[in-house]
Amino acid sequence: MTDATGTEETPLLARLRAFALEGREAASGDGVSIGYAELLERVEAAAGGLAAAGIGGGSTVGISIADDLQHLIVALAAVRVGAWQVTLATHDPVRSRQHIAERVGVTQVIAADAADALPGIRSIAWPVSGGAKVTDVAEGGVLLLTSGTTGAANLVPLSSHELLIQAARNSEYASGRLFKPAAIEHNNSKRHRLYCLAMGGTNVCRPAGPFDTIAYCRRHAVTTLDLSLMQAADLAAGSTSGALGDTAVRVSGSAVPYALRRRIEQNLARRLYVRYGSTESGTISIAGPGEHDETGSVGRVAPGLAVEIVDAAGAALPAGEVGHVRMRGAGIAQGYVDGAEQTAKRFRDGWFWPGDMGSLDEGGRLTIGGRADDMINLNGINIFPAEIEQVLEAHPDVAGAAALPLVSSIHGQIPVAAVELRPGGVVTDRELVAYAREHLALRAPRRIVVLDQLPRNSQGKILRREIAAKFSNPGSER
């Protein structure tokens, strides 16, 4: 593809140029208003600077920039010069950033703050300037960090072409204004901001410092608010009667309990979309308004993707039966960087296996039971942590719950759980065990601990390993 001057460029940049001709707004927010035309000018200038610094096809750059708009400009400039990029989040410790940089062979770190430079790796101060117009075309991409199941994070390479295909499965971004309260340095947040640009939508950038999400959405006429499960639960708990009106609220996660969906619809916004997806595949399915019920379905599979439910041997299972989820289609990553074992496990037989267990009903609606690796096997009974968590979270005193297995040489795995109480909650661990027993019978957690707060990472994901440690020496605690 060529730009207005006849220069070749990648399909992603060509797409943005089309939006520039239409006069669309690329980014908005407090103190931010920039059209696609100006965005592309800044990207081209940055690309020239990166090329002058020796960055091009074959380079892998680390980006340490927390500001939404600046990060997007650098990300697109890196794509423009054909480089691969990885986010080295400024909120992560140096040791962690250094480890990721070494894993992927980062050649240069682009940092807005000199303090974010890494020892032994060439640092490029942002903003860059100078350099000639880039005329080469190469297919760069983004390396995205995703949580691994064995402790080490997986790095997913997505070419800009794959990003474009994934973006098309988020068609509502095309004419909307997207706000994600999570920082752009988080994988999911960056990916969706890039999708939004690839679809011609407007990214509403995060303001500097603390902000009131609902007030900010109103002020900037946000049409889609994309939240993590924890953010959605917090906002719904603190809001009353459709605080966001017609703004679509998207919640990512395979297990969004029906009770929470109802709370969001009642308190936050009428238009709720629960999105199931992965970094490797992008959005897989979405349950929209009118599609939420007790089954906890995540909706029908997006066009362009084929999803199957199979048994351990790979044989397709009938509708309604729970088995391993596998999928294939355009835009799915091909494997992991420096993760041969995980690649062999997750990408095999022409399918991507996300590691989830689920079922498809007669109408093609997908329901996810949980992670195959998280499934608890108690004397041959398969129990999903999510089914325990949903029961515990339905208790009026419980704000959040996490179920996990306690390894037993006799019983295999024994389900146990940790809970966080709502303010003023008084229920005891023994009462909760009895309550769970009443609702779950043999599938109930045999021990429950009440914590002041469930341990979570910066993205709100519950840290089960930390919780497991609380069950490791039970006899000494009483």
Add this chain to the structure above:
Amino acid sequence: MTGADIRVVIADALVYASVPRFRDSAEQADFVAGRRDIRMADLEIDSLAAMELCIAIETNSGVSIAPGELAEVASLGALAERVERALAT
């Protein structure tokens, strides 16, 4: 974990498992307080209840006992003492 704690764990497990001889709340309270012991042979405990009892002990004390080993224990009091001894070593 004290002997009384262990007796509470045992009592709760038998209540959850609906063991017939353990439905009387006064009897439960007497066992927990150490005023009464119950012979295993009198418990009418089935395999499911035996499993629940062993799971409860392991989960709450860390002491592993296989359901088949319960037949070697004379009474619930003796079971509590066995767990207490295992914790002490």
